[in-house]
Amino acid sequence: MAAGQSSVTVGKKRSFIEAWAEKNDSRIKEWKHSIRLFLKSPLAVIGLIIVTTFILMAIFAPYLAPYPNNWRDITKQCLPPSMEHILGTEIYGGDILSMIIWGSRTSLTLGFTIVFTVVIIGTIVGSIAGYFGGYIDELLMRITDIFLAFPSLVLAMVIVAAMGSGLQNVMIAIAVVSWPAYARLIRGQILSIKERNFIEAARAVGASDWRIITRHLIPNSFSPIIVQATMDLGGIIITAAALSFIGLGAGPGEAEWGRMITDGQSRLLSSPWISTFPGIAILLVCLGFNLLGDGLRDILDPRMRR
Numbered sequence: 001m002a003a004g005q006s007s008v009t010v011g012k013k014r015s016f017i018e019a020w021a022e023k024n025d026s027r028i029k030e031w032k033h034s035i036r037l038f039l040k041s042p043l044a045v046i047g048l049i050i051v052t053t054f055i056l057m058a059i060f061a062p063y064l065a066p067y068p069n070n071w072r073d074i075t076k077q078c079l080p081p082s083m084e085h086i087l088g089t090e091i092y093g094g095d096i097l098s099m100i101i102w103g104s105r106t107s108l109t110l111g112f113t114i115v116f117t118v119v120i121i122g123t124i125v126g127s128i129a130g131y132f133g134g135y136i137d138e139l140l141m142r143i144t145d146i147f148l149a150f151p152s153l154v155l156a157m158v159i160v161a162a163m164g165s166g167l168q169n170v171m172i173a174i175a176v177v178s179w180p181a182y183a184r185l186i187r188g189q190i191l192s193i194k195e196r197n198f199i200e201a202a203r204a205v206g207a208s209d210w211r212i213i214t215r216h217l218i219p220n221s222f223s224p225i226i227v228q229a230t231m232d233l234g235g236i237i238i239t240a241a242a243l244s245f246i247g248l249g250a251g252p253g254e255a256e257w258g259r260m261i262t263d264g265q266s267r268l269l270s271s272p273w274i275s276t277f278p279g280i281a282i283l284l285v286c287l288g289f290n291l292l293g294d295g296l297r298d299i300l301d302p303r304m305r306r
Contacts (some may be wrong), residue, residue, distance in 0.1 A: 037299050044295020050288030058105040065098040069255055078271040088273040091263055092253040096273065100281050102255035107285070110171055111237045115229045117175045122182025123225070127213050129183070130190030141187070144180040152177040153239060160248040167256070170240055170249045178236065185228060189221030223300035231293030234286030241282055257282050 038044055057064060066086075073093040081088045087096040129140040147155070159173035193199065194217060202212050241258025243249040250256035252263060257278040264274025 038295050041295050041298060043291045044298070047288045047291025047293075047295060050284055051292050054104050054108060054285050054288065057101055058108045061101050061105050065095075065101040067095045067098040069098075069102045071095065071098065072253065078267055078274065080271070081273060087277045088271070090253075090260065090274045091267060091271075094253065094255075096260070096277055099255040099260060100257070100278060103257045103260065103278065104281070104285075106167070106250070106254075106256045107237050107240065107282075110167065110174075110240045111233045114171055114174050114178065114236050114240075115233055117171075118179040118182055119225060119229055121175070121179040123186050123218060125179070126183040126186030126188075127190055127218060127221075130187040131194055131209065131213055131217065137187075140183070144183050147177060147180040148184075150177075153242065156239060156243065157246070157248065160243055165248045165251075167240075167244075167249055170243050173243070174236055174239055178232070181232075182225065182228065185224060186218075186221055189224065190217050193217055193220055227293055227297045227300060230296055231290055234289035237289075238282060238286060 038048075061069075071094060073089075076085070076089050076093045077091055079085055079089040085095050085097070087100070090096055090099065125140050125144070129137040155177045156170075156173040159176060160169050163169040163172065199212060199216060202216055207215075237257075240249060241256070241261070244256050244258030245262045247262070250259040252259070260278040261275045264271065264278075267274055
């Protein structure tokens with residue numbers, strides 16, 4: 001009897017191990033297939049390289065920047081590019097290369113923080129509206145429509161002007177005007193998924209609404225959110241730079257790309273490098289995120305995978 005029980009136990013263990021191995025083998029194959037699809041797109045690879053370069057630049061800014069973040073020498077104002085200052089200096093005597101490297105930390109921190117915040121808010125609002133429907137859906141979507149009725153940059157300017165200039169207020173303002181798009185996107189995904197058979201099966205076994213939303217609906221709706229967030233990162237960085245450019249973000253002389261452009265605006269003809277190089281940095285990082293977003297869309301969209 002004991003021998004029979006032990007053989008049954010061994011058989012169960014083997015079947016469990018085989019099922020686990022088969023499941024992980026399919027995941028590994030799926031990951032390999034996804035990587036192959038990504039590598040087939042040269043532009044997506046270029047985007048990944050650009051984004052990775054700027055992220056590493058932001059992380060290792062203290063080691064890469066030739067000068068400290070707050071280094072200024074008033075006797076070296078508006079110097080052209082040279083061996084001592086590769087990209088020249090700006091109107092306060094700061095080294096432009098160092099300020100661009102330090103500014104990557106500011107701009108990317110702003111971008112990632114805002115995107116993370118709006119994805120969380122949009123996912124919560126969109127999931128609740130799409131799953132429960134009825135009056136809840138109508139109320140949340142009408143609130144969303146109110147925010148979408150205003151141009152996002154204009155509304156962000158109004159919010160920052162009311163709260164006061166500063167990068168923290170810029171983050172709040174851009175987050176306030178950006179979450180409605182994600183709420184609408186996730187709501188549409190929830191509406192298309194919630195009536196499928198596996199959701200009905202979850203209801204049949206007694207799963208709670210919270211469990212259905214968090215364990216089944218959101219994970220199966222998140223692919224377009226990832227693509228949208230990646231492509232929006234560039235736009236959010238541009239919006240933050242635009243607010244700094246008009247004096248609502250970073251203060252004079254701060255290592256922030258938008259502020260660097262506006263600081264060099266008065267010397268655009270005599271010292272064009274002051275505004276040109278920060279503008280190129282904004283262009284490259286936005287291009288990188290857009291190309292990377294296109295590559296992720298090719299991977300995560302089932303129609304594109306086929």
